[in-house]
Amino acid sequence: MTVQCPKCQAAIVVPVQAVPAAAAAAPIEAQPATAGAAGTGFDLEGSMRAAGLAGLQRTLFFAGVGCLGLLTLFTFVATFSFGAFYAAAFIFFLLTAGVLGFLLFAFFKKNTQLFPISLYVAAGFSAVLALWWLIDLIRFAAIYFSGMHFFLFLLAAGTAGTLGFIAFQKLMKK
DSSP: OEEEOTTTOOEEEOOGGGSOHHHHHSOOOOOOOOTTTTSOSOOHHHHHHHHTOOTHHHHHHHHHHHHHHHHHHHHHHHHHTTSSOOHHHHHHHHHHHHHHHHHHHHHHTTOTTHHHHHHHHHHHHHHHHHHHHHHHHHHHHTTOOOHHHHHHHHHHHHHHHHHHHHHHHHHHHO
16 A cells, blocks of 8 residues: 655555554555655755755855856857967866866755855855956956956956855854
């Protein structure tokens, strides 16, 4: 006989002798498990709870990850946007993709010790990258004004600000 678990709502098969009379009267059909219910797939809410993100921190985390994702994409675009292969932009693309991957890995694995470290790494790297793009903007401003440099600077500064704020709050909480 199949009954429904009161906690996880999954279908459980039990022997007929162990079933109370009320449960024996109303058997249920087996339901397919949803993604994330059995520990598989991406459980966004569970990851948020494990990371301790709620309210403003949650919003800032999404903004920071979005800025970091756009920074990764547009750093790749900047690699070829200047008419020639720009090696520094390609190296920063690889590093930014690695930082984004590290942050998302720590977040979705629900590792409470690794997640704050990934926040510190992402915020620190983004701050350094913002300074690099600002220096690059100033250096190339004598030759031509590059809107791409300014846009990359704003994305990196936004990432550093949002993720840095969360990292600072987590550091002060302990």
